[in-house]
Amino acid sequence: MTSLTIARPDDWHLHLRDGAMMRAVLPHTAQHFARAIIMPNLVPPVVTGDQARAYRDRVLAALPDGLAFEPLMTLYLTEDTDPDDVAAAHASGLIKAVKLYPAGATTNSASGVANFDIVRATLERMAEIGLPLCVHGEVTDADIDIFDREAVFIDRVLDPIRRATPGLRVVMEHITTSNAVDYARAQDDSLGATITTHHLVINRNHILAGGIKPHYYCLPVAKREEHRLALRAAATSGEARFFLGTDSAPHTDANKLLPCGCAGCFTAPNTMAILAQVFEQDAALDRLEAFTSRNGPAFYGLPVNSDTITLTKSAPDYPAHIDTEDGPVTVFDPGFDLEWSVR
Template sequence: MILQSNKIVIRRPDDWHLHLRDGDLLKLVLPYSSSTYSRAIIMPNLISPIVDIKSGIDYRKLILSNVPNGHIFSPLMTCYLTEVLDPDELEQAFFSGIFTAVKMYPLYSTTNSSYGVNKINNITKILERLQKIQMPLLVHCEVTDFNIDIFDREARFIDDIMHPLRKQFPELKIVMEHISTKEAVEYVESSDNKVGATITPHHLILNRNDLLVHRINPHFYCFPILKSKVHQEALRKAISNGNSKFFLGTDSAPHIINHKENSQVQAGIFNAPTALSVYATVFEELNALRYFESFCSENGPRFYNLPLNQDTITLIRKPWKIKNTVNLSPYSLVTFLVGNTLNWFVEN
C-alpha cells in the first residue's frame, strides 16, 4: 500500500456481498462495481432465485455478458439455500467452481426471501455436507419472529441460532453478513478462524438517527436496519484495530426510486458508486488508514482461500459531490449519500 497525504494506492479490492439484480437493472448497476472491484460475491435472491447448477451458470453468463469493455471482473456465484437443496448437486457445483458459497436467508427476512429457511433442523443434511467439503455458509443473521423488536433481531439470532449451530457444526465455515451490532462484533472477535464477517459502508457511517430524526429517509432503510450509535461505534472500533476477521462487503442493493419513495419502502441501499470512498473516509476518521488495504483487499480472499489481487486501485484526496441519481430509462436510482461531499475520489 502507498499511503500519502493526497493519495492511497491499494491492491484492487473485492466486494464480498453484492446484489446485481437482473435484466436492465443489472446492466445499469454492474459497471459501478466492475470498475472498482476485481471480484464480488453475488447474492442469489433474484425473483427466480439461484438454486441449482443451471441457474448459477446462466446468471454468471448474464453478468459476464454485461461487463463493460476494459473492466476485469469475476462474479463469484452463490447458491440460495432452500430446505430442499440437494447436497450432492451442491458439492458438485462447489468443486467444479460454479458456486463459491451458499447463502442462507431466514424465511421472510429480507428482499426475495420467501424461499428461505424456516427451521435450522430442516437443513441438517445440507449443513453436514457444507462442513465436510468446507464450503462457506453466508448467513443473513436476523430472526424473523414478529414479536421480537426489529432492533434486537441480530442479537437474538446469535443467541438462538449461531451458538447452537456452531456447537453442532464446529468446523463449518461461516460468514456473518452485514453485521450491525455490538453483539455481532463481540461474537466474531471471540470465535475461531472459521467465522468471519462483512461490514457495509452504511452501517459504519450512519446510525438510526440518520434514518429517523427530523424525517424518515427511505434511502437509508435497509436490512439489517441501522442501529444506535453504540452499535455503530462498535463496528468502527472493529475495523480500526486491523482484525482480519472483518472484511469489505458493500451489500449494495439497488431498488428503483419508485420502490423506495412510497408507502411500502423496499429495504436496500444502492452504494456501489460511493462505497470505497465512504470506507476510506471512515478509516481516515478513525486514524486507521494503515488497515484500509487489509480490510478491502486481503482479509476476504484469505478467508475464502483465494489469491490476492495483483493489480491496484488509486484513491485521490479530492472533494467530489455525489450526483443526484443514476438513470437509464425506465430506471432511476438514488445513489447512497446523494448531495454529500466526500474527500476521497476513486481514480478509474
C-alpha cells in the first residue's frame, strides 16, 4: 500500500499552552487534526466556564487563516470547583470534559485534587449530565515507585471513584501499562482510554540507556518494553475503547535541558507519519482510521469528521525543532526514518 485516505483525525489530549507558545504550536496541530481536547493546566489553571470561554477565544484568535480547527475545551478539577458552573458550561456546549490531575502529578498540577471526597458532588453531577472525566492516572505518594504509580492509581483511586459514582464517563488518559490496558478492556463502554504516539515508540530504555535523553522524558514516564507492546496491541486492535490522545506537550529546549527539566514530548508535527509507520509495521493500516478518527468521536458523542486526509508512502519533511518567541521547541524524534507523509 502506498496511499491511504482516512477521515480527518482528532486529538483527544493536547497541550497548546498560551501566548507566544500557543501561536507557534497551534498550526502544527491544525494542519492535520480537525478537533482536539485542550488541556486546562495553564498558570493559573482554567477552572471556570468564563475562563474556558476566554481561553477558547484566544485559541481561535491564534489560528492562522485557511486552517479549520475546533478547540474542545475542558475545565481543571479542583477542590473548589462549583458543580453548577461545570453543568452550565457543559449545557452551553462550551466544555466537553473535566480534567482530573492528582495534586503534583505533572506539569502545572499543583492545583489538582488531594482529597477526592471533596469533589464527590462535582463527579456526581457530571455523571448525571453525561460529562466525561479525563484522568491523569498516577498517584503522587513519595513512597510509590514512579514506574508503579499508574497501576496503583487504578487500584486506589480510579476503580473506587467509578464504583462510588455509577454512570460517570471516564477517559483514562495516556495509558502506559499493560495493567491499564487490561483494566480498560474489563470495563463497560462508559470508560475509554487514550494512547499517545510516543508511548507506542519508546520504552524506558530509550530515556536512560546510553545517556539521559531529556526529549523522551514525559509523564507518565515510559515503562518496560512489555508495556509498550501491550499499548501497541491495544492501539492497533481497532477496539472502540482505545483512541488517540497525543499529549503533545511543548516546552522550550531551555526548560527541557535544565537539571530538573520539564516533562513532555512535542509530537504534533509528525504524529500521523509515525502512527502510519507503527500501524504498517503491525499489519494494521486498515485500523488506523478507527484509532485516530472514529473511536474518539464515538466515545464523546460527536460526528466523525466529513473531510479526509491522505497519507502517502514518501519521506515526510518536518522540522527538527520549531521556533517560538520564547525559544526553540524540539520535535519528537521517533529514532527511525519515517516513510509516510500527510498530503
